[in-house]
Amino acid sequence: MVFVRKTLALRSMPSLAKRWQDAKQTAFPCLFPLGYFYVLVKSKKGEEMNYIERAIETSMRHVCISAPSDPAARGLVRENAVIAITGAFSVSSKTVIQRHLDLNRESVNKLINRLKKKGVISVHPTFANTDRSFITLTSFGIREAELLLNRELNLRSDVSRVNERNLIHDLSVQLIVLKLAKAKKISGFATERDLAIQLEHRGNDPRLVDALVVDANTGSKIAIEMEASNSKNKNNGDIRRRILTKYLEELESNDGLYEFVHMYSHRQRFLTQIEKAHTRIFDSRSSPFSSSQQRLLLDSIKFKSSECSLIYELMFNSKRQLSDENGAATNKMNYIEQLAELEKLAKNTQDRVIEIRLNGFRDAGKALGILE
DNA sequence: CTGCTTTGTATGCAGGGTCC
DNA sequence: GGACCCTGCATACAAAGCAG
Structure with missing residues (x-):
């Protein structure tokens, strides 16, 4: 706690923060990490906690905010939300922040510029989204995020790791997760990154989903899947069968990663296509799934078509006006x-x-x- | 190509709050 | 009261879009 307060104070004084940052990189490379080292990944009870649980437990703390009436405090709370979101998802964008914090375009620009000036985030131009730019944390910002989220993030500040082809997809996932968080529908979440860090096969682990959320009412874990293209629906449905098998493994297992799968897309069409592909697989005589397995899949996979237009409007509509x-x-x-x-x-x-x-x-x- | 309009962002200012 | 920074508004400016 002491450390958090200290860095907040530092961040509000750009020149000092800059000096601190310089000092960190040159004179005391090992000094600063001590700040977050003591909050090692352990639960209150003291036993080892896995990374995903840790993420779920800490994820909402700075993301779900009630703005204090003091403007200065509100500014810091918002800054922290940006850092926490960007830290958890590794990239973000103005549109996502704007929507989540209920700001107008002018205010987001000011907020982002302020953070840029303080050396916490950097903004990179791109053609891959409607904002024409995305946000990442600087190495200084990553430390801040680790303090806020109280866990190691395994982030790098170099931008070449950002896959611009996935940018819209990733931002769409953020949009949905943050919307659920703001509506208090979920009590915590873990991002695809969090899953990848814990799972053995990392990048291509078959258990990877786009996000994992915990239902606020029931406490059940829900996998979020975002379909940003329909490439997986072409061909003979073999890919869909494999994906279903992957879901089934988690759904049937007692300690599976999730109990439900929620499918999102920016196009209603994609969702109906997937639904149709599923029925085709179930109906075929050579269906690999027993009737009870089919029922489990049907009951557990939900298609969230009501969010299609929101995702399309904010992420895909290039004609959308940014200034409101x-x-x-x-x-x-x-x-x-x-x-x-x-x-x-x-x-x-x-x-x-x-x-x-x-x-x-x-x-x-x-x-x-x-x-x- | 030019000149005009639109769009997105940046900056300065006034008026406003909280906290020490 | 001063430090701090919010917000909205006006303004400035660059880049893009577009008709002629």
């Missing part, structure tokens, strides 16, 4: 939220009248250029 003029952009968000509600209602009630209303609402969206 309190007009088009917010109207659009309102429309999309209303649409999602209506879709949910139509699905739950199966009411013909609501379905007609939904179709009308969709048509209106198309006429206004919000939907395609």
Whole structure:
């Protein structure tokens, strides 16, 4: 705790922080790590705790914030949220931060610039997302994140490790996880990175999913899967069968990594394609799954189509306006939220009248250029 | 190509809060 | 009261988009 306070003070004085950073790199390379070394990965009871559990336990602390009324304190809390998010996911973007902290574009720019000035994060231009840039932590920022999250992060500050081809996918996962966190639907989460760090085969471990969240009410673990392309649905469904087998292994196991799988995408079409592929596999005479296994898979895999438009709008729509003029952009968000509600209602009630209303609402969206 | 508009970001300022 | 930094607003500016 003492250390956290100290670094916060340091961070609010850029020149001092800079000097501290320089000193760290030259004169005392071994001094600073002592700060977080004493909080070694152990639980309160003292027994060894695995990395994923540790991540789940600590993940929400700085990510889920209630903004204090004191502007200065609020600024620091927000800065910490940015550091915690970027630390946990290894990259982030202005759009994700903006959405999570409920800020306007101007305020995010100021927040990010402030952190940049303090030497905590760096912003890299790219063509791979709608922001045209992504955020990573500097080596100084990584230390800050490790202090905040109270665990080792195994992060590197060099940008060449960021795979720009996965950027939108990764940011979409963040969007969903953070939305769940903010809505208090989950009590903790572990990112794909966290899983990879603990699992033996690292990068290509078959048990890897895009994120792991813990349901706030039931405490059950849920795997989050994000389908950003439909490449896996082409061919003969062999890939889907392998993926199902992978899920089944965890679902059937008593100490599996997760009990449910939630599928997300920016396109409703991709989700229905996956659902269809599943039924095809189950229906085929040579189906590798017993009927009880099929039931388990059907019950455990849920398709979250209500988030499609949100993900599309924030991550994929290159025509989206970044500056919010309190007009088009917010109207659009309102429309999309209303649409999602209506879709949910139509699905739950199966009411013909609501379905007609939904179709009308969709048509209106198309006429206004919000939907395609 | 030019000149105009739009878009995204940066900066300075006023007015406002909390905490020591 | 001063340190600190929030917010919104006005303004400036560069880059991109676009019609002619």
